[in-house]
Amino acid sequence: AQTVTQSQPEMSVQEAETVTLSCTYDTSENNYYLFWYKQPPSRQMILVIRQEAYKQQNATENRFSVNFQKAAKSFSLKISDSQLGDTAMYFCAFRSGGSNYKLTFGKGTLLTVNP
Amino acid sequence: GAGVSQSPRYKVTKRGQDVALRCDPISGHVSLYWYRQALGQGPEFLTYFNYEAQQDKSGLPNDRFSAERPEGSISTLTIQRTEQRDSAMYRCASSLAERDGYTFGSGTRLTVV
Numbered sequence: 645a646q647t648v649t650q651s652q653p654e655m656s657v658q659e660a661e662t663v664t665l666s667c668t669y670d671t672s673e674n675n676y677y678l679f680w681y682k683q684p685p686s687r688q689m690i691l692v693i694r695q696e697a698y699k700q701q702n703a704t705e706n707r708f709s710v711n712f713q714k715a716a717k718s719f720s721l722k723i724s725d726s727q728l729g730d731t732a733m734y735f736c737a738f739r740s741g742g743s744n745y746k747l748t749f750g751k752g753t754l755l756t757v758n759p
Numbered sequence: 760g761a762g763v764s765q766s767p768r769y770k771v772t773k774r775g776q777d778v779a780l781r782c783d784p785i786s787g788h789v790s791l792y793w794y795r796q797a798l799g800q801g802p803e804f805l806t807y808f809n810y811e812a813q814q815d816k817s818g819l820p821n822d823r824f825s826a827e828r829p830e831g832s833i834s835t836l837t838i839q840r841t842e843q844r845d846s847a848m849y850r851c852a853s854s855l856a857e858r859d860g861y862t863f864g865s866g867t868r869l870t871v872v
Contacts (some may be wrong), residue, residue: 670860681863687848687866688865689802689850690863691771691860694860745807746804746807747792747804748804750799751799751801756810
């Protein structure tokens with residue numbers, strides 16, 4: 645079974661600075677998908693960014709980018725120019741590339757952006 | 760609809776009662792997923808459907824939990840004889856196809872007293 649580990653329960657960053665959230669995962673598969681979801685205080689679950697394992701290029705969405713290291717099974721999220729609205733719980737998630745489409749989530753990292 | 764709609768948003772029930780949680784996915788979305796999220800944890804998979812067919816129910820914790828999607832649209836997650844350990848946020852998500860990203864609903868917060 646796949647596992648997803650987020651080793652940082654909490655992090656904080658000053659507004660306008662850059663922060664990196666860590667995620668590692670364990671799988672024997674070669675083709676899969678990785679995601680970062682944001683859960684603000686409203687408790688919504690919002691997709692931040694997605695990476696397909698067969699793509700070598702790191703995904704980028706505006707201020708959000710990932711560092712995908714397939715051999716190391718690492719998938720970190722970098723948030724540039726942090727904003728107060730980035731304060732949220734961030735979850736890393738894994739999905740198999742096969743026929744099972746369920747997501748396996750990590751336990752999350754609570755990010756606080758300070759003014 | 761514009762988003763995934765779940766009802767009720769909050770449900771408080773007494774131990775031993777049955778509860779039914781409803782999910783109305785985005786119109787046209789083929790795949791529908793149920794997850795449970797305990798406080799301070801990430802969501803855990805319960806079950807998922809393609810159209811009306813339940814494809815995987817391996818995450819349902821025991822036989823008190825069941826789900827259906829009879830017409831391939833709205834889905835209901837039913838918990839029979841609720842217990843305090845069932846208290847959690849229950850989230851529904853849908854996707855246009857199996858391989859697409861999910862859109863999550865706002866969840867139903869279930870409290871069993």
